[in-house]
Amino acid sequence: MARYFFHLVAPDETSKDEIGTELPSAEAAYLEACEAALDISFEMLRQREDPSRHAFEVTDEDGHVVFDIPFAEVTRPAQRVPPFGEIHASIQRHRERATRAASEVRTNVTRAQALLNSTRDLLARI
């Protein structure tokens, strides 16, 4: 366990975290900061305050900055990543469409070639 400090940086002032929170890893500190940033953003919005320019500056016990987490980044809706099954089905559909297109092209090329040959024959007969 290590102690991390979550300083709240606002446009006009920084409120230092003098207590810190014990957490097992830097990853846990990151996740904690994101969760807390969400909660604090909700509370601020409810009070008609703007959290979008706030950020957490997370430091370790020696005062080194580990992360900077702007609230705007946490509150932005995540890009929806479709589940694997959906991706797989979509690839399958694209492949089938490509195969169909390729075979249509092949048929058309053959037809064009036949037409070309018959035209050539006709021309030869003239």
Added chain:
Amino acid sequence: MRATERLIRRLQISTPIDAADVKALEHLPVIARDLPAHSAIVREGERPGQSCLLIEGFACRSKTTDAGKRQILSIHIPGDLPDLQSLHLPVMDHDVTTLSRSTVGIISHEALRTLARERPTVAEALWRETLIDAAVFREWIVNVGRRSAVVRLAHLLAEIGTRLQGMGFAAGDRFELPMTQLDIADALGLTPVHVNRVVQELRRSGLLELRKHSVFLPDLPRLKELGDFDDLYLHQSETV
């Protein structure tokens, strides 16, 4: 202090019990057990044959969601019987866990039943304890569901101070609170980092001084006002 004295004092807060009741309570067989912090007293799904009396330390009742998030439902101080309900509801529907190093007194359901049959006022007092329990749960639903983070913490601190004072363990504005930031977060439905921010907010407003586990509330009336705290739901006065 004898374990049963804690229980007697607890029951006397809300129920006037006579000398014969006190004597019967003194004869209740209690087996004391020491437990480290954060150890289970009884778990959800278990069928205990006994209830426990908290003699020393702090404990809590909690439930955990499928996603692994714990919600602390109530905090218990010495004199409380946090799983008294198992006397009549055989299967535990939540966990009871120590928050600090604790001493718990195990009392068999059989002994409690005999006592309740022989001393109706004691039976009434125990019933009243479970009703007060429910009153505290109601207040906690309001706290977690409808109050802002800083109000929630102010309310919790005011409640613990008032209950400890009621038992004569501490002044309402100065007490030991052996809870981690995570425990407090789970009791308030907040994240530990958010609790940390709120603690600092109360500090800056001159309402809270916190050193390790000792709490000092320099302006208790203002804290109670901020925390929307009215001690009615604790029913800490003789009601009969």
